[in-house]
Amino acid sequence: MSKGITPQSKDYSSWYTDVVRQSELADYGPVKGTMVIRPYGFQLWDNIKESFDKMIKATGHVNAYFPLFIPKSFLAREAEHVEGFAKECAVVTHTRLKADDEHGLVVDPESKLAEEIIVRPTSETVIWSMYKKWIQSYRDLPILINQWANVVRWEMRTRLFLRTSEFLWQEGHTAHATAEGAQKETLDILELYRQLAEDFMAIPVITGLKTESEKFAGADKTYCIEAMMGDKRALQAGTSHNLGQNFARAFDVTFQNKDNQEELVYATSWGVSTRLVGAVIMAHGDDKGLRLPPKIAPHQVVMVPIAKNENGHLKVREFISPVLDEMRKGGIRIYEDWSDNSPGFKFNEWEMKGVPLRLEVGPRDIESGQAVLVRRDTGEKIILEKNMITEQAPRLLEEIQKGLFEQALAFREKNTHEVSSYSNFRDTIKNKGGFIRCGWDGTQKTEMKIKEDTNATIRCILNNEDLSGMKCVYSGNPAKHVVIYGKAY
Amino acid sequence: MSKGITPQSKDYSSWYTDVVRQSELADYGPVKGTMVIRPYGFQLWDNIKESFDKMIKATGHVNAYFPLFIPKSFLAREAEHVEGFAKECAVVTHTRLKADDEHGLVVDPESKLAEEIIVRPTSETVIWSMYKKWIQSYRDLPILINQWANVVRWEMRTRLFLRTSEFLWQEGHTAHATAEGAQKETLDILELYRQLAEDFMAIPVITGLKTESEKFAGADKTYCIEAMMGDKRALQAGTSHNLGQNFARAFDVTFQNKDNQEELVYATSWGVSTRLVGAVIMAHGDDKGLRLPPKIAPHQVVMVPIAKNENGHLKVREFISPVLDEMRKGGIRIYEDWSDNSPGFKFNEWEMKGVPLRLEVGPRDIESGQAVLVRRDTGEKIILEKNMITEQAPRLLEEIQKGLFEQALAFREKNTHEVSSYSNFRDTIKNKGGFIRCGWDGTQKTEMKIKEDTNATIRCILNNEDLSGMKCVYSGNPAKHVVIYGKAY
Numbered sequence: 003m004s005k006g007i008t009p010q011s012k013d014y015s016s017w018y019t020d021v022v023r024q025s026e027l028a029d030y031g032p033v034k035g036t037m038v039i040r041p042y043g044f045q046l047w048d049n050i051k052e053s054f055d056k057m058i059k060a061t062g063h064v065n066a067y068f069p070l071f072i073p074k075s076f077l078a079r080e081a082e083h084v085e086g087f088a089k090e091c092a093v094v095t096h097t098r099l100k101a102d103d104e105h106g107l108v109v110d111p112e113s114k115l116a117e118e119i120i121v122r123p124t125s126e127t128v129i130w131s132m133y134k135k136w137i138q139s140y141r142d143l144p145i146l147i148n149q150w151a152n153v154v155r156w157e158m159r160t161r162l163f164l165r166t167s168e169f170l171w172q173e174g175h176t177a178h179a180t181a182e183g184a185q186k187e188t189l190d191i192l193e194l195y196r197q198l199a200e201d202f203m204a205i206p207v208i209t210g211l212k213t214e215s216e217k218f219a220g221a222d223k224t225y226c227i228e229a230m231m232g233d234k235r236a237l238q239a240g241t242s243h244n245l246g247q248n249f250a251r252a253f254d255v256t257f258q259n260k261d262n263q264e265e266l267v268y269a270t271s272w273g274v275s276t277r278l279v280g281a282v283i284m285a286h287g288d289d290k291g292l293r294l295p296p297k298i299a300p301h302q303v304v305m306v307p308i309a310k311n312e313n314g315h316l317k318v319r320e321f322i323s324p325v326l327d328e329m330r331k332g333g334i335r336i337y338e339d340w341s342d343n344s345p346g347f348k349f350n351e352w353e354m355k356g357v358p359l360r361l362e363v364g365p366r367d368i369e370s371g372q373a374v375l376v377r378r379d380t381g382e383k384i385i386l387e388k389n390m391i392t393e394q395a396p397r398l399l400e401e402i403q404k405g406l407f408e409q410a411l412a413f414r415e416k417n418t419h420e421v422s423s424y425s426n427f428r429d430t431i432k433n434k435g436g437f438i439r440c441g442w443d444g445t446q447k448t449e450m451k452i453k454e455d456t457n458a459t460i461r462c463i464l465n466n467e468d469l470s471g472m473k474c475v476y477s478g479n480p481a482k483h484v485v486i487y488g489k490a491y
Numbered sequence: 492m493s494k495g496i497t498p499q500s501k502d503y504s505s506w507y508t509d510v511v512r513q514s515e516l517a518d519y520g521p522v523k524g525t526m527v528i529r530p531y532g533f534q535l536w537d538n539i540k541e542s543f544d545k546m547i548k549a550t551g552h553v554n555a556y557f558p559l560f561i562p563k564s565f566l567a568r569e570a571e572h573v574e575g576f577a578k579e580c581a582v583v584t585h586t587r588l589k590a591d592d593e594h595g596l597v598v599d600p601e602s603k604l605a606e607e608i609i610v611r612p613t614s615e616t617v618i619w620s621m622y623k624k625w626i627q628s629y630r631d632l633p634i635l636i637n638q639w640a641n642v643v644r645w646e647m648r649t650r651l652f653l654r655t656s657e658f659l660w661q662e663g664h665t666a667h668a669t670a671e672g673a674q675k676e677t678l679d680i681l682e683l684y685r686q687l688a689e690d691f692m693a694i695p696v697i698t699g700l701k702t703e704s705e706k707f708a709g710a711d712k713t714y715c716i717e718a719m720m721g722d723k724r725a726l727q728a729g730t731s732h733n734l735g736q737n738f739a740r741a742f743d744v745t746f747q748n749k750d751n752q753e754e755l756v757y758a759t760s761w762g763v764s765t766r767l768v769g770a771v772i773m774a775h776g777d778d779k780g781l782r783l784p785p786k787i788a789p790h791q792v793v794m795v796p797i798a799k800n801e802n803g804h805l806k807v808r809e810f811i812s813p814v815l816d817e818m819r820k821g822g823i824r825i826y827e828d829w830s831d832n833s834p835g836f837k838f839n840e841w842e843m844k845g846v847p848l849r850l851e852v853g854p855r856d857i858e859s860g861q862a863v864l865v866r867r868d869t870g871e872k873i874i875l876e877k878n879m880i881t882e883q884a885p886r887l888l889e890e891i892q893k894g895l896f897e898q899a900l901a902f903r904e905k906n907t908h909e910v911s912s913y914s915n916f917r918d919t920i921k922n923k924g925g926f927i928r929c930g931w932d933g934t935q936k937t938e939m940k941i942k943e944d945t946n947a948t949i950r951c952i953l954n955n956e957d958l959s960g961m962k963c964v965y966s967g968n969p970a971k972h973v974v975i976y977g978k979a980y
């Protein structure tokens with residue numbers, strides 16, 4: 003009864019959509035480009051969310067909520083910002099519907115707004131209009147606010163989790179008294195993003211700086227975490243922006259500094275979104291479906307009873323319940339599948355849904371006082387004495403968490419190439435895919451030419467690399483930066 | 492330096508706005524009718540949210556997320572529903588802005604949508620369009636889904652937390668195989684709402700049924716919790732709807748029942764919103780500001796050091812830190828106010844912000860090995876030996892939680908009246924305010940006439956009341972129901 007997932011090797015894109023739909027992570031909504039996040043997918047997102055929320059609270063950040071609606075004029079105040087978002091805005095123009103004899107329900111023309119409203123694509127403008135009210139003196143700084151919210155960017159080509167018109171995210175918006183303060187915050191958050199990706203989602207990431215052409219519209223500098231997906235393409239998984247004084251200038255937000263002088267406030271903003279769910283799917287998934295890292299998996303263990311009837315169920319329950327209770331006390335998230343489906347169906351189902359450990363309990367297990375644990379990452383079967391399960395399960399979950407990370411890291415390393423010439427570069431991108439680590443002369447001309455030729459882009463500029471003797475892969479001029487090239491989602 | 496809050500007795504409405512703004516719970520956003528929930532207000536909402544989220548998860552509900560955008564045509568499918576929401580909809584008509592030499596940034600007319608999109612005022616329609624895909628058989632039921640989301644209802648008269656164009660809420664949307672299942676769910680949730688209000692927010696509520704004219708647009712029956720605010724007006728604090736088969740009919744959602752017959756699915760929906768924050772403010776606040784119930788207060792204890800200089804701070808810290816650490820281990824949320832402001836300023840500040848317990852530690856306290864605890868609800872000062880604080884603080888917090896509830900309950904009972912005649916009814920509403928408990932003949936005519944005369948409405952129909960010999964307060968005809976009348980927010 004397996005529904006059939008397209009193999010990755012046949013068509014990675016179909017594999018992705020099959021996994022998302024069949025494992026009930028998400029579905030398309032009725033308005034083009036919108037997404038329904040189903041309970042299983044939402045719990046996965048919620049676990050990622052909770053992990054990051056704890057991190058930012060531990061570092062002094064607080065949550066707040068700013069309005070969905072932004073006056074159109076606000077967007078125009080920061081020149082690059084409006085340039086970046088004007089072409090993908092949902093615009094509210096009216097506030098009422100009315101019945102029309104001829105056409106049914108129509109927009110009431112009399113409800114037309116004097117100024118159109120933009121559904122937030124991001125909240126810098128509305129937040130800095132409020133910070134203007136809240137900030138007077140250096141004593142009011144820093145402000146370290148985050149919000150968890152939905153945002154809308156009209157997209158023509160959409161893909162569940164990766165690119166949808168509406169998505170969920172967190173957006174941090176901080177205000178600082180000094181340029182150094184803002185830069186430190188930008189990098190501190192980048193480090194938290196790295197930890198979230200590597201320590202919780204088991205996805206190795208490269209951290210670095212975006213080029214001028216790839217940075218956020220309105221930022222001085224954009225830092226990012228970049229991950230390699232199972233098809234060797236790059237996914238930008240999070241960005242942290244040093245906004246300098248750009249938004250303070252646009253919204254006239256000044257403060258009295260310690261020397262009693264008026265100064266423009268320094269800003270950062272940073273975000274990760276439901277796109278991270280897409281990253282988890284593509285970094286770890288295989289032809290059977292999802293493989294979820296235990297730290298963020300909705301269920302860490304699924305218990306599947308092997309029993310033919312009510313009486314069989316009863317025996318399994320009697321045997322295993324005390325063990326499950328104890329595991330739960332230890333903080334393990336367990337799902338017990340008592341449904342009518344056959345054990346084989348359940349095995350497939352929960353493998354597809356990526357549950358890290360399967361606990362099987364059948365009549366022979368009960369007789370011999372043991373149970374079978376099956377690892378989703380390796381398929382390995384472990385037979386354990388009943389009284390060893392509680393002790394061994396957390397250890398196995400840790401191993402799976404670590405194993406998934408190491409596997410993804412090895413995959414990335416195997417698929418990160420050095421090249422000897424530009425023709426080698428082009429061949430590698432075309433035939434092997436993956437990342438290329440190389441020198442760049444720092445010119446936009448080179449960046450654009452390579453993009454034109456190969457569709458690969460600079461994913462990020464690496465920090466603290468040794469440039470001595472290094473040349474630009476395209477121009478042959480001395481390299482200004484070491485960069486990572488790849489084709490991106 | 493107290494900023495001055497208008498006394499309740501002078502102008503309750505100004506008192507409310509002063510408290511919300513000055514205690515930094517919320518602020519108005521740039522688009523008319525929108526609200527910014529500031530960190531202190533957001534933490535309060537988040538604590539309410541977490542409390543309820545645990546309750547619904549413990550009863551088998553799961554969270555999900557459905558799109559913000561609804562096709563206009565969906566709204567029209569359920570006749571009462573569209574009637575209820577058409578006049579207050581934010582309508583998205585375009586998806587792009589462009590630069591115009593003459594007018595600056597304008598809506599790009601070429602981006603006009605073929606079908607206009609509604610920003611969700613509530614999600615029944617979009618959710619039932621998805622349930623149609625997900626439900627085939629009785630085996631797929633019940634579906635017990637909730638979402639935490641923002642919704643938009645265009646409002647002309649707005650008030651922070653109570654009535655804003657955008658607000659945050661939870662909306663549960665469940666699907667059932669039987670009418671009994673849906674009715675049970677409707678009432679189970681009503682009971683959870685009662686617990687949330689009474690046990691967490693310390694607000695006594697009356698539970699009951701809405702009249703036909705006050706029920707949700709699209710429901711068969713709407714149940715509610717109603718609370719009395721400090722100005723004796725009623726606040727509808729939560730509603731639970733039995734939607735019957737109305738939305739299943741509108742979206743053609745059928746299932747194969749156990750007898751192999753196609754049947755329309757039964758539905759409920761239910762919601763509480765950021766309005767609950769307004770309820771907390773008005774049920775407990777006094778002329779000094781907020782009084783927050785410990786279970787939902789962002790800070791349960793604020794520690795104010797009484798010290799003149801750095802050295803004084805150091806001594807306080809040394810003395811009290813071990814106590815605070817131990818209290819935190821016990822799960823108490825503590826804020827330490829080490830700011831430069833004077834102790835007097837801090838006392839006012841944290842009284843205004845409603846922190847249940849203030850812990851004062853000064854040089855004399857340190858000398859005598861004790862500290863002072865001050866209750867926000869009663870103003871009572873309690874001097875405690877240092878080693879008694881950890882033990883006594885949780886007990887005091889419990890007492891405050893209980894005390895606030897009892898005070899609100901006594902206030903409601905004192906202001907709930909029985910009346911002997913309709914002229915007595917009118918006098919009472921006009922001169923005393925509060926609730927009136929009386930008989931109603933069940934006709935809309937009576938309901939409308941009383942509303943016209945007095946501006947009071949039936950807040951809810953009570954359940955299981957003895958009707959013998961009871962007459963309608965207006966018509967004198969035999970009463971069909973015992974109801975609660977009051978002026979409402």
